[in-house]
Amino acid sequence: MLKKKLFYSLIILVFTGTIMAQDDVQVNGPGAGNPILPGWFADPTIKKFGDIYYIYATTDNEMLASGAPTVWYSKDLKNWYNYIMEIPSFSAKSITNFWAPDIIEGDNGKYYLYFGNCEIGCNIYGYVSDSPVGPWTKLSENDVPVISNGYPREGFPSLDAQFFKDADGKIYGYWGTWVHYNGGYAVGELDKNTMSEMKNSVNIPLEQTPAPFEAAYMMKKGSKYILMYSGASCHDETYNVRYSYSNSPYGPFTPGKNNPILSTNEDQSVHGPGHHSVLQEKDDYYIVYHKHDYPMTRGGLARQVCIDKMIFENDSTIQKVIPANQGIEKLIQSEVPENIAFKAKTTASSFYHLKSTQYNYEYKPSFATDDNNATMWKAADNTTPQYLIVDLGSEKKIKRIMTQFEFASYYYQYKLEYSLNEKNWNMYADKSRNQTAGSPMIDDNDVTARYIKLTVLAAEKTGLYPAVWNIKVYSSLFDIPLHLKNKPSVKVPAEKSSKKMIVDLNAKSFSNLSSASFLNKGSIGGIFEKSGDISLEELNGIKAFNFKKGALTLNKPVPKSLAWNGSYTAAVWVKNPEIANEGEILVSWCDRQALGLANSYNALAYNSGNYGAGVHLDGHFDMRYKKVPEAGKWHHIVLTFDGVVEKVYVDGILDNSQNMLLSSAIDKAKIIIGASDAGEYFSGYIASVQMYDYALTQEDLQKLMKETKPKEK
CATH class of the missing domain: 2.60.120.260 (Galactose-binding domain-like)
Structure with missing residues (x-):
């Protein structure tokens, strides 16, 4: 706890300008050179084709980094332009994961793009184009992966592939994630005839790459093969970049000196750096990597791309990288004129x-x-x-x-x-x-x-x-490289909040549970249909629903204003006789199966586990109670989200909060009281439930608490 408090104290000082970052440039000061891209992107691969630089990256800050496949391009490493690439979908289903891309130019002059995807197993898929920006054609019309899950051995997850072309023209691939418990990174040779098949693939023994996690990257310095990789956890400040070296693309590899060569810096202005690639300009090397945002989004999935100089002491030794908010020196004279709005x-x-x-x-x-x-x-x-x-x-x-x-x-x-x-x-x-x-x-x-x-x-x-x-x-026009323009979206602008109470259900309004349905007095109307074991009881004059293993499901669609990153408030008067370590869902409003791995699941829970308050996916994204509300007593529990911060209040007092950006799937979802769409039943008493499609302030919810408080006789 002391360590965490110290971390937050330091980072707050940094971002209020009282601590100066490397080269005396404030991380939030005008003209800082890092990050180099304006947006949420991770796992960058930088390439130079002709006189244009390209950065291919995972589009971030959507649940589990499931944004569009985009590329950034620039002539001067300063002014970058974004383009959404045209990637054909799978035959069986549309895909939303375009993770950790890499691209190589073939001997035939064509460009080969590779992405990881975990919606149909964790595989690497390949595409080909005459241009570095597409449009792209699948290497396999039958959606056969270039590197499949379970290759080169059973159970091995095939993600984070990077390819390396050696001086003799052979192309090697390096891949693997969660390798610390999956037997080490994998290496194999890419078939140059098809560019879609691997051969002679093996796992690299774990001891040759100490403390690994994911994101292998191969480069060559002189006669040495430098296998770089990311270690620790991508979700927090421990993430870092390490390396080992060898005389062969297959190893054996010897751990390098100065490891980790890139890690969270002393003043915390570079937090959780990793998953990188390297740009070589003549005899100079630059490491391009992502770091976490500030204020930091829960789970570390709002990442930004940075670049810093990387120096070799000799062919097998890399110095520690000194990350700088200043960024790198100007390598190329820019043709873009003065921005007359700078510091305006x-x-x-x-x-x-x-x-x-x-x-x-x-x-x-x-x-x-x-x-x-x-x-x-x-x-x-x-x-x-x-x-x-x-x-x-x-x-x-x-x-x-x-x-x-x-x-x-x-x-x-x-x-x-x-x-x-x-x-x-x-x-x-x-x-x-x-x-x-x-x-x-x-x-x-x-x-x-x-x-x-x-x-x-x-x-x-x-x-x-x-x-x-x-x-x-x-004040003057200038040339825009490539002149690419995205296709217009066919989607209409998003639904806006109604600023209303959408659900209002109070047990005191009902005399018994002989009916199988109950009127929702909120603005969206509809009725709650009862299923399972629920009874209406009176406890010291307080009428409440007693949930044993049942649910109340609204027969109306979830409002579109709650889709994706829509704001909300869920407020419940509840009495939980016995608090479990998991489950115990009070209210849910999301389809858990809609997007598979990429789904963000929204629910309010009352348990003592990692997702005791706000439920989204797993321990990296869920929000627990700092102090679990006491069992056997009535509590007013409120979960709010304003589009930036999720907060849980207990009896009008803020208990916990976290920065989030959601990707709520609601098309087939139902608003359910007392359970989730996967069960996870609540067992206890609920006196009332109110939901809004906006975030109540603390003052507003305290007023609501008083207005809806069940009164004992």
Whole structure:
């Protein structure tokens, strides 16, 4: 506990600017060079084809990193552009996992892209294209993996594949995750004729790569084969990068000196770095990796890509990497002109102030003009419209505005206006009906103005906040590499919160349980249908449902406002005679089977285990009670989520909280009281249940607690 408190104290100091990061650049200060990408991306593979750099990465900050397959490209390693690649789906089902990509150029001039996927086993699948950005064609029309689960030995999970082309033209693959209890990384040779089959594959003995976890990466320095990999846990600050070396692609490997060479730094400004690749520029080497966000999202699944210099002492020895918020020195002269909005004054309709049991942090409007990908302006809540005004200080020529919204692969609807006096506004760009995602969004015009006003009107996904990493303004036009543009989405803008109580069920409203259904007095209406063993009882004058092994299921669909990252409140007056270590679901509203491994399951529970309060997937993402409510007493338990922070309150007092971004699957879900869609029955008494499609404040829920409190005689 002392260690955890010390960690939070240090990190808060860092992000309020009282501790200086490497090279005397604050992690949240203007112009910080790391992270290099404006968004949530992990497991980066960096390549250079021609004069363009590409970063292929896992799209993060969706449950279990199940975002779109995208690529970033740049000519100067500073200004990056995002593109959603066209990847054909499996014949049997659509896929959402595009994990840890790698790409190699074949001898035939074609490009071969490889992704991990765990929706149909944990396999590596391959694709081919004439271009580094696609469109892509499957290497196997029958969806046969390039590297299948259980290869090269039974039970081995085939993920995190990276390929290495040796000087003799042979291509070797290295893969494996959770290898510390799966027998070590695997290595094999890729068949160059098909580019879709492995041969001569074996496991590398564990002792040759001490303290491993995942993400093997092979490179060559002189005559030495350097097998780099990530160790410890990707979910917390222990994640790191290590290496071993050999005279052969197959080993045996000798653990290198200075391990781990990259790890969480002293001031915690680089937290949980790992799963990397390496860029070689002449005789210099650069390590490209991901680190956790701040404030940190639960489970470490909101990651960002960084780059730092990596130095070899000799062919088999890597120095410890010194991670720097400054980033690397400019390697290439950029053709992009001055951003005249850099450090410009800003105002906004609102901004989000995160207050929780872990953090006190503000998403300030000024973060939108600081040219720092670690910071963003975020509105106070996920309602729209919300606006941001940039004051350029004087009248200036404006020909291009580039806006980097929080999520690169989902569209935002917005408008840009300009003004000379901040009173009379003219339209610069009307994207109020936009359905095309992109980062940055590029809007060109030719005007003179002092003020720019961005108004965010709607978003593609439920619960997305109006939020901007950076807004950049230019007085002249310049070339955009590749000129790629995403296809418009066919999905209409997301449902917005009704700001209403959607469920209201109170036992005192019913005289008996002779009926099999009970009216929901909340705004969505419907009836709760009884199943299993439930009785209506009176305890010291308090009427309550006694759940033994039963459930009340609403016959109405779950509102679309609760989909994906939608905000919510679930409040229950409950008395639990005996608290179990698991199960004991009070309310659930998500289809656990909808997305398989990628599903985020939402429920309020009352148990003493890891998911005693907020239930989502497993111990890495669930939220337990800090202090489990006492058994045998009436408690008002409330779970809220505002789109950023999930909180659980017990009797009006905040008990625990965590940063989250959900991916709720509700299409086939039901609102269930007393159980989940997989059972996990609650056994005890429930007097009332209220649900809202927005997050109540502590003041609001305390008022609700008083209004609904069951009164004993």
